[in-house]
Amino acid sequence: MSRFDETLQRLAATIQARKGAEAASSYTAQLLADPARAAKKLGEEAVETVIAATLRDADALAAESADLIYHWLVVLAAAGVTLDEVAAKLEAREGRSGLDEKASRGG
Template structure:
């Protein structure tokens, strides 16, 4: 499979420019960060519920919804996927325990 989060980010960017009456993505973006964040929260809860169950397909589907809505929230706040990936790269340069200890200090 060659589909990436960058591909999804590009699709979201293109669809965000559409007429909100014709695109769910455009509707979410037009409603603003608060609405997009609320939807992200709903999807996060649904993903947790799916993770607690035994339905693998449900967890896959909810995870896809979660990633999509997370990227929409990032779009509404002007945050590019590459910014998040750079932060993850920075954090993985040290152990997770050391990174957390540095934040808690």
């Protein structure tokens, strides 16, 4: 398992542990209690990641990517979507051209 895999698993477990926690106790619990806010934060972090990428600022890109992944995991947890479900979608696309897969979605 790579360092990224291990870190992702630990972070996902921490987020799951915050489900049902008192919102005043953690930022994660606040976001889990308000899925719309969590989704908005995910969007903000996505934009910040794009900006860092377009500026070719590697350090900022790494930092913004970390924020993006954290907020993505929170949104998944709030919606009850597991990493295994995401993995299944990725696995279903393996071996297909990205252009073919996109065309199969009709837009």
